[in-house]
Amino acid sequence: MPSDKVQAAxxxxxxxxxxxxxxxxxxxxQPHYQPLDTDIIALFRITPQPGVDPEEAAAAVAGExxxxxxxxxxxxxxxxxxxYRAKAYRVEPVPxxxxxxxxxxxxxxIAYDLDLFEPGSVANLAASIIGNVFGFKAIKALRLEDMxxxxxxxxxxxxxxxxxxxxxxxxxxxxxxxxxxxxKPKLGxxxxxxxxxxxxxxxxxxxxxxxxxxxxxxxxxxxxDRFLYCMEAVNRAAAATGEVKGHYLNVTAxxxxxMYERAEFAKSLGSVIVMxxxxxxxxxxxxxxxxxxxxxxILHLHRAGNSTYARQKNHGISFxxxxxxxxxxxxxxxxxxxxxxxxxxxxxMVKGFYxxxxxxxxxxSLEHGLYxxxxxxxxxxxxxxxxxxIHAGQMHQLLHYLGEDVVLQFGGGTIGHPMGIQAGATANRxxxxxxxxxxxxxxxxxxxxxDILEQAARHCTPLRVALxxxxxVTFDYxxxxxxxxxxxxxxxx
Amino acid sequence: xxxxxxxxxxQGQFSFLPDLTDAxxxxxxxxxxxxxxxxxxxxxxxxxxxxxxxDMYGLPMFDxxxxxxxxxxxNGCRSAFPNSYIRVTAFDSTRGWETPRMSFIVNRPRHEPxxxxxxxxxxxxxxxxxxxxxxxxxxxxxxY
Numbered sequence: 083m084p085s086d087k088v089q090a091a092x093x094x095x096x097x098x099x100x101x102x103x104x105x106x107x108x109x110x111x112q113p114h115y116q117p118l119d120t121d122i123i124a125l126f127r128i129t130p131q132p133g134v135d136p137e138e139a140a141a142a143v144a145g146e147x148x149x150x151x152x153x154x155x156x157x158x159x160x161x162x163x164x165x166y167r168a169k170a171y172r173v174e175p176v177p178x179x180x181x182x183x184x185x186x187x188x189x190x191x192i193a194y195d196l197d198l199f200e201p202g203s204v205a206n207l208a209a210s211i212i213g214n215v216f217g218f219k220a221i222k223a224l225r226l227e228d229m230x231x232x233x234x235x236x237x238x239x240x241x242x243x244x245x246x247x248x249x250x251x252x253x254x255x256x257x258x259x260x261x262x263x264x265x266k267p268k269l270g271x272x273x274x275x276x277x278x279x280x281x282x283x284x285x286x287x288x289x290x291x292x293x294x295x296x297x298x299x300x301x302x303x304x305x306x307d308r309f310l311y312c313m314e315a316v317n318r319a320a321a322a323t324g325e326v327k328g329h330y331l332n333v334t335a336x337x338x339x340x341m342y343e344r345a346e347f348a349k350s351l352g353s354v355i356v357m358x359x360x361x362x363x364x365x366x367x368x369x370x371x372x373x374x375x376x377x378x379x380i381l382h383l384h385r386a387g388n389s390t391y392a393r394q395k396n397h398g399i400s401f402x403x404x405x406x407x408x409x410x411x412x413x414x415x416x417x418x419x420x421x422x423x424x425x426x427x428x429x430x431m432v433k434g435f436y437x438x439x440x441x442x443x444x445x446x447s448l449e450h451g452l453y454x455x456x457x458x459x460x461x462x463x464x465x466x467x468x469x470x471x472i473h474a475g476q477m478h479q480l481l482h483y484l485g486e487d488v489v490l491q492f493g494g495g496t497i498g499h500p501m502g503i504q505a506g507a508t509a510n511r512x513x514x515x516x517x518x519x520x521x522x523x524x525x526x527x528x529x530x531x532x533d534i535l536e537q538a539a540r541h542c543t544p545l546r547v548a549l550x551x552x553x554x555v556t557f558d559y560x561x562x563x564x565x566x567x568x569x570x571x572x573x574x575x
Numbered sequence: 576x577x578x579x580x581x582x583x584x585x586q587g588q589f590s591f592l593p594d595l596t597d598a599x600x601x602x603x604x605x606x607x608x609x610x611x612x613x614x615x616x617x618x619x620x621x622x623x624x625x626x627x628x629x630d631m632y633g634l635p636m637f638d639x640x641x642x643x644x645x646x647x648x649x650n651g652c653r654s655a656f657p658n659s660y661i662r663v664t665a666f667d668s669t670r671g672w673e674t675p676r677m678s679f680i681v682n683r684p685r686h687e688p689x690x691x692x693x694x695x696x697x698x699x700x701x702x703x704x705x706x707x708x709x710x711x712x713x714x715x716x717x718x719y
Contacts, residue, residue: 247671247673247674250674251675254624254627256588256664256674256675256677256678257588257675257677257678258588285579286579287580287585310700310701310702313704317692317704317706318692320690320692320706321689321690321691321692322578322689322690323577323584324577324584324585324586324624324689324690325624326625350701352704442670442671504580508580508591511580511591512592515588515589515590515592519595522602522603522677523599523606524602538592541593
C-alpha cells in the first residue's frame with residue numbers, strides 16, 4: 083500500500099499534467115467549502131452558454147477572477163495555490179416564472195481569500211472581480227449582484243470623508259431631508275446667469291444647488307467664472323437667510339492635476355462641498371475622498387454612467403455593489419434613486435441601496451436585493467441623493483420611501499415654478515417642513531400626505547401654485563432592475 | 576429687515592411654517608422622548624449660522640420623560656429671555672449617531688434685522704466673504 087503522501091503526490095501529478103481540464107476539476111468548484119469570516123464573497127448571476135453546466139460556469143468565473151488561465155500551468159505548484167484559488171461553493175437556479183421563455187440563469191457564490199487583494203484599493207478589487215471574466219466566452223452573460231466585504235478588509239479603507247453625522251453638524255441642519263436643485267438648463271448658461279439661479283434657489287429655501295454631471299469647463303462658461311459667481315450667490319443667500327448654504331462645485335476634469343486645482347480653488351473661496359462624477363474612475367474618486375478628508379470638504383458623487391452597466395438584470399454590475407464600493411472609496415453623497423421620479427428605481431431595490439449607504443449594519447434581505455449580512459465596520463454613513471423628476475406634490479411619498487437622511491433634489495421642480503425660482507424653492511421647503519411636522523406628530527404621511535400638503539398650501543401661495551402645476555405628473559413605468567425574490571404575504575394580513 | 580420668505584432667520588426644522596403652538600411643540604417633544612432622545616433648551620442673541628454653542632438653559636433633560644415638564648422649562652426660558660432666539664434640540668446618544676437628531680426654534684426676537692455680508696476684494700477677482708449679524712454690533716445681552 084502506498085502511503086497517503088505518495089498517493090497525494092500521484093494525484094497532484096495527475097492534476098498538473100499539461101493540457102486543458104475543466105475548471106471544476108482544477109479546484110475552482112468546492113461545494114463543501116465553508117467561507118471564512120475574512121473571505122470576500124461575490125455573488126454572480128450567470129447565464130451559461132448552451133451546453134455549459136452551471137457548476138462548470140461558476141468554476142470558470144471563480145478561476146478567471148482569481149488565479150486560473152485556460153490551461154494547466156506547472157508554475158501553480160510554486161505557490162500556495164489552494165489558498166489563492168477562488169472557490170465557487172454554491173450554485174442555485176434564479177427563480178423564474180414558468181413559461182417565461184428566458185434562458186436559464188444561475189446564482190453562483192464565490193469566496194476569495196483576503197490576501198488576493200491589495201488593502202485600501204477599490205481599483206484592485208474591481209480588477210480582480212470584474213477584470214476579465216465578463217468577456218469570457220463560456221458564459222453568455224454575467225452580472226455581479228452583491229458582495230460580502232469582511233470587516234478586516236473594510237478597515238483598510240478611509241470611508242466617507244465627512245459622513246452624514248458630521249455633514250449635518252457642519253451645516254447645522256437636523257431632523258429633515260436636505261433640499262437641493264440642479265441648475266437648469268444643464269448647458270449653455272453664462273457664469274453670471276448661472277449664479278443667478280443658485281442665488282434665487284438658495285434664498286428661497288434650498289440648502290444646496292448643484293452643478294450637473296456634464297458642467298465642467300465649456301466655452302460658454304469657464305470653471306473659474308462659475309466658481310466665483312456661485313460663491314457670490316451662496317454667500318448672498320446665507321446672509322439673506324442666516325443659514326449655511328452650499329453649491330456642489332463640479333471639479334471633474336481631464337486630469338487629476340486639474341481636479342486638484344479646481345478643488346483647491348473651491349476651498350479657497352469657502353465652499354463647503356465639491357463634486358465629482360463616477361466616470362472619473364475609482365482611483366480618482368479615492369484620491370478626491372482623501373483630499374476632501376484633509377480639507378474639511380463634503381464630497382458629492384454623481385453616478386454618471388452607472389446605468390450603462392447597472393440597469394439590465396442579466397449583465398453588468400448591480401448598483402448595490404457600486405454603493406458598497408463608493409462607501410469604501412469615501413464619498414459623502416451618492417445619487418441612489420427616487421422611487422417616484424423619472425429615473426429607474428424599484429422601491430425595494432432602492433431601499434437596499436439606501437440601507438447599504440446609510441446603515442452601520444445591514445442584515446441579509448432578499449426582497450431588497452441584499453444577499454449578505456454586512457457589518458460596515460464604523461465606516462461613515464453616506465448621504466443618498468434623490469434626483470430626477472420629483473416635485474413638491476410627492477413629498478409624502480419621498481419621505482415615506484427615502485426617510486430623512488437624504489438630499490431631495492428638485493431641479494425642474496424648483497426652477498420651473500410659474501412664480502419664479504425663489505417661489506419654487508419655498509414651495510419645496512414648506513412642503514418638506516409640513517410633512518416632517520406631521521410625521522413627528524404621528525400622522526400616516528403616506529395616506530394623509532395630499533391633505534397635509536393642501537393644508538400647508540393655505541398659508542403658502544408658492545406651494546399652492548406648485549401643487550396645481552404638477553399635480554398630475556407621475557413617471558409610472560415598469561422597473562427593469564427588480565427583486566428576484568418577493569416576500570410571501572402572510573395569510574390574514 | 577430681512578427680505579427672504581417670512582422675513583426671518585430660517586435655521587431649524589420648522590422656520591418656514593407658522594410659529595408652532597404649544598400643542599404642536601408638545602407633539603414634537605413626544606416624538607423625541609419616544610425615541611429616547613434627550614431634549615435640550617438653548618438660547619442666544621448671536622444667530623450667526625456658525626455659532627454652534629448657544630447658551631444652555633440648564634442641562635440636557637436626560638431623565639425628564641414628560642413633554643409637559645419640558646414645555647414648562649421652555650416657557651421658563653421664554654420668560655427669562657423673551658427677546659432671544661430659543662431652540663429645542665433632541666440629542667441621540669446611540670452609537671454611530673451621538674448627535675442632535677432634531678433642532679427647531681421656539682422663540683425669536685420681535686425684530687430680526689438679519690446679516691451684513693462683508694466682501695473683502697482680493698487678488699484675481701477673489702472675494703473673501705464674511706457674514707455678520709447686525710445685532711452683534713452691540714455687546715451680549717443688549718442686542719435685541
